[in-house]
Amino acid sequence: MHHTGGPGWRITMDTCHPMLVALYLRDVAGLEGAGNPALSHVAPTVRAADHSMLTSDVGGNPALRRQWEFWWEQLVEGFPQAPALTAPDFPELGTMPALQRVARAHYGSALGWAGERAQQYAMMAAQRETMGGHRILAELVQNREMELGRNARDFTLSILEVPLAQPRAWFIEPDKIIMSSKLLDDQDAFCSYVRPVVEQLV
Known part of the structure; x- marks a missing residue:
């Protein structure tokens, strides 16, 4: 996790293990385009399986899509404190049988995949800290403060980084961004997505 802040404002960047599990389950279920916004598939790619027999008597794939989207919305609202699933019975999904x-x-397999991605993220985040890769966040705020001739208003912004194939970001109003964990590697592309959000909040 990385924190950048100043008087009254704070930007946090992190990944989220329960949300990594959710994205794995989305892709293994073949729920392409599910969720709002519809995020790209994960990288590395997860191979989709046919669950029509498994879910046929509880609503099939349409029910599975609706239930995943409802669960994902809860996770996004709860981020950065998104709750984990409780194996083996998953009571959190008790009203979502499919x-x-x-x-x-x-x-x-979802747990193993998510654990590997979280480990990779931790290594990448540590390297960024060493190399000063997060400085761009403070610079975006400071540049906006200079443009406005005043200090930033009080705000918090949580940035969720997940391994998505498409190198872009999605703004979730009022104070969250979901983005590909590789996006910060291209600072011009990162700024093109994040600067408008920071300008709006500052």
């Missing part, structure tokens, strides 16, 4: 079945079928 999703609960898919979670039971793939939880071990």
